[in-house]
Amino acid sequence: MAIDHEVRILTQDEYPLWDTLVMKSPQGTIFHSSKWVKTCAELSLKKEILYGFFRNDNLEGGCSVYSYKKYHLFSIAESNASMTPYGGYILAPQESSKVREKEHISKTIISEINKELIKKFHYIKIVNSPGISDIRPFVWNRWKPSIYYAYFFDLNDHIEENFSKNVRRTIRKGQKLDITTKKENDSDLYYTLYCKTYEKQHLTPPVSKKFLLKMINFIISNNLGEMWIARTPTGEPAAAEIVIWDNKFAHRWSAASDERFKDAGATTLLLFEIFQDLFQRGFREINLMAGNTPHLTKFISSFNPRLVPYYGVEKFFIF
Numbered sequence: 163m164a165i166d167h168e169v170r171i172l173t174q175d176e177y178p179l180w181d182t183l184v185m186k187s188p189q190g191t192i193f194h195s196s197k198w199v200k201t202c203a204e205l206s207l208k209k210e211i212l213y214g215f216f217r218n219d220n221l222e223g224g225c226s227v228y229s230y231k232k233y234h235l236f237s238i239a240e241s242n243a244s245m246t247p248y249g250g251y252i253l254a255p256q257e258s259s260k261v262r263e264k265e266h267i268s269k270t271i272i273s274e275i276n277k278e279l280i281k282k283f284h285y286i287k288i289v290n291s292p293g294i295s296d297i298r299p300f301v302w303n304r305w306k307p308s309i310y311y312a313y314f315f316d317l318n319d320h321i322e323e324n325f326s327k328n329v330r331r332t333i334r335k336g337q338k339l340d341i342t343t344k345k346e347n348d349s350d351l352y353y354t355l356y357c358k359t360y361e362k363q364h365l366t367p368p369v370s371k372k373f374l375l376k377m378i379n380f381i382i383s384n385n386l387g388e389m390w391i392a393r394t395p396t397g398e399p400a401a402a403e404i405v406i407w408d409n410k411f412a413h414r415w416s417a418a419s420d421e422r423f424k425d426a427g428a429t430t431l432l433l434f435e436i437f438q439d440l441f442q443r444g445f446r447e448i449n450l451m452a453g454n455t456p457h458l459t460k461f462i463s464s465f466n467p468r469l470v471p472y473y474g475v476e477k478f479f480i481f
Contacts, residue, residue, distance in 0.1 A: 403436060
């Protein structure tokens with residue numbers, strides 16, 4: 163029986179083909195795009211690999227992973243990386259409305275790519291975007307599942323009506339204290355606030371200054387996002403946000419603040435202003451993330467977002 167499909171690693175010449183699939187796929191996000199994966203891989207000293215599932219020369223699905231060696235011996239593949247919450251599988255939109263047919267197509271693409279991953283790596287960890295809700299093709303083959311959460315917020319022209327009373331009160335407080343918000347691009351200032359954010363938790367920043375500044379430059383120079391800063395009346399930076407986007411929705415990629423101004427309402431006011439700006443520019447949804455960090459969930463949940471699960475799987479072959 164003739165095989166009508168092929169699974170292979172895409173060459174860089176085929177990255178535009180991959181990016182077209184990312185834009186069309188219900189699961190595709192900025193974190194799947196070839197530029198993001200390649201840039202993040204280079205800064206993390208890893209190698210980007212984009213697997214493609216082709217049927218009759220048409221790219222119908224794929225999987226993005228970062229690969230590296232552990233102890234110079236074991237081959238590792240992971241779909242998430244520093245400041246990249248997920249990646250993994252994307253599937254072309256399916257025209258069929260029949261559940262059985264759609265599940266068969268998805269299962270075939272995932273299973274066939276998994277076969278290639280298993281041939282190459284000793285350990286594989288895939289954290290898929292929220293668009294992948296069916297992980298049975300993994301679980302039925304004894305992959306270990308895990309669950310993560312993100313907060314999604316719907317943007318509209320009366321968003322404040324959805325906020326808790328405490329959020330509305332905090333916004334008014336920030337306004338009364340003359341906190342100002344503005345789009346700015348100051349990477350060094352952002353890194354200073356970023357370090358202060360972790361210092362107050364007695365933690366070391368999870369990424370280096372070089373990594374963060376280069377990623378910010380990549381985001382801004384490619385028009386993939388923007389930086390916002392909230393300042394006190396004297397001009398001191400109180401809070402900052404970096405928002406990124408793709409053709410589906412916006413993402414709250416990174417946030418930082420100065421502990422000295424925690425009671426000024428700067429972060430809350432800043433988010434409110436960002437929400438309004440995004441809506442006016444045509445965005446209807448933002449992924450606020452933060453669903454997996456206990457001390458952040460209390461703050462983010464006060465905006466009354468939707469809690470959305472997304473799923474990870476892993477497979478061990480040596481460890």
